[in-house]
Amino acid sequence: MFRKSAFALFALLVTVVFAGLSSESAQARYASIVVDADTGQVLHAVNADTRNYPASLTKMMTLYMVFDALENGKLRLDQQLPVSKRAAGMPPSKIGLKRGETISVRNAILALVTKSANDVAVVVAEALAGKETTFAQVMTKRARSLGMSRTTFRNASGLPNRGQKSTARDMSRLAKALMSDFPQHYHFFAVSKFSYKGRTYRSHNKLLRSYKGTDGIKTGYIRASGFNLVSSVERQNRRIIAVVFGGKTSKSRDRHMVKLLDRGFKKIASQGVKKIPQVPGRNPFQAPVVTLQIAAVPPAATQKAAPKQPVDLTAAQAPNTGTPKTEPKAIETAAALPKQARPVKPLMPSSQVAAVDGLETPIRGDETLTNDWGVQVGAFSRFSAAHSSARSALAEAPVPLRGAKVAVQRVDSASLGTIYRSQLTGLYEKQARDACAALKAIDIDCVLVQPEAQGSN
Structure with missing residues (x-):
């Protein structure tokens, strides 16, 4: 009896x-x-x-490298990437790729975003750098250039490795970089499910469906880390990026993230940043204008901003930037691989992200041939909010805006105080008119700004 009691007490102490x-x-x-x-x-x-x-969360950096390669012309969305024996042998989470198969870059992106597929992460790493270890070194170097000073990558997937470490602050910087450097690709993070080879994969990021304004970005879990999450939420023209490391469960992590986001938006609201209603007319807010900042931002040819709502995509419905939508059938042997699917030469990312101009907008003979027109997409009480609004409009514009510049103009109004006007300038008349019509069609406020209405550049 004594022995049983002693053993029970010992077990209790060990448990505690x-x-x-x-x-x-x-x-x-x-x-x-x-x-x-x-x-x-x-x-x-x-x-x-x-x-x-x-x-x-490592796969956010892997995707950053993919987007960089797309913009530099080193990858195409329809390009087929070969699957190696090592990639096929990766542990879950995975989509079950087999050695000798191929997967398009587009579907690789979707598999990384939704299923968080480790086999796909290795496919991408080997395509870009030859070996995953080499790719991890390049990832780390690029991360440091983004200000992620306390981050080190050892693999492309995030699978356990003692040397693979990052911080909440560094991951918030990476999320911001993905949005600002690749607005034309960021929309992939809003995908809530996609279908591939007869199977449908749902995103682990449940906030996409449950928390209003969420448009990305990534979950993560290994036993050593706990449940991690990076979220991006936009409400009333304000965006918050939040990061949680070490959640006990996915549900408790999500609940905690919601609390942090709620508090964040309340804090922003309490600071008095507001959007001022648009005033139609030739020159909104008539007053002396001082141009505070004009930054050239050449948009990508098919640049789009992140969707406001989560998107469901099948392989055939995946985001398309002008490349074929169909996924070629898998080839079983390396010898039979099509030319574009043969082992590719490692593509080491450059240190700069190449900008891609939009297309020219044709101009009729009876229209103004000077590019000093513009559009105004908002007026705000803070410069930063106006600048962000203009960048978002440039990214979301359904029509190409070659030569467009993000401009924030300060207006001192006796009745409204200091106002910051959010504009896109440097446009031809037809560009400006088409842009305004297109932006209004997707519920973005827009006022045409004629040449004499703009401030000095």
Whole structure:
């Protein structure tokens, strides 16, 4: 009897000790940060610079490298990438690629975003750098150039590796870089499901469906990290990026993320940043104008901003930027691979992201032939909000805007105080008129700004 009691007491003590250690471990790996994406202001931070395991948040960086290669012409969305024996042998999460098969870059992106497929991560790494270890070195170098000073990558997937570490702050910087550097590709992160070879894969990011305004970006989990999440939410022209590391469960992590986002938007609202209603007319807010900043932002040829709502895509319905939609059938042997699917030469990313101009908009003979027209897409009480609004409009415009410049103009109004007008300038008349019509069609406020109405450049 005494022995049984002693054993029971010992078991209880062991349970308590291990529970305590587990709790301490979970507490040690917890980190979070909430950032106003428009201003860069940190709204909340706990252990934001503590190095933790990023898990599949790593694939955000892998996708950054893919987008960079697309913009530099080193990859195409319809390009077929070969599957190696090593890639096929990766542990789950995966989509079950087999050695000798191929997968298009477009479907590789979708598999990484939704299924967080480890086999696909290796396919991409080998296509871009020959070996995954080499790719990880390039990833780390690029991450450092983005300001991710406390991040080191050892693989492309986020699978366990003692040397693979990052921080909540660094991941928020990566999320922002994905949006600002590749607005034409960021919409992939809004995909909530896609179908491939008869199977449908749903995104692990449930906030896409449950939290209004969420348009990305990525979840992550390994046992050593806990449940990680990077979220981007836009409401009333304001965007917040939030990161959580070390959640105990996916549900508790999501609940915590919602609380952080709610608090973040409340804090922004309390700071008095507001959007001022558009006033139609030749020169909105008649007053002396001082151009505060004009930054050239050459848009990509088919540049689109992130969707406001999550998107469901099959392989045939996936985002298309002008390349074929169909997925060629898998080829079983390397010898039978089509030319574009043969092992590709490693593509080492350049240190710069190449900008791609839009297409020329034809001009009729009876129209103004000077490019000093513009469009106004908002007026705000803060410069940062106006600048963000103009960049978003440039990204979302359904028509090409070659030569468009993001311009923020300050107006001192006696009745409204200081106003920052959000404009796209440097347009020809037809470009400006077409842009305004197209923006209005997708519910973006727009006022045509004629040459004499603009401030000095």
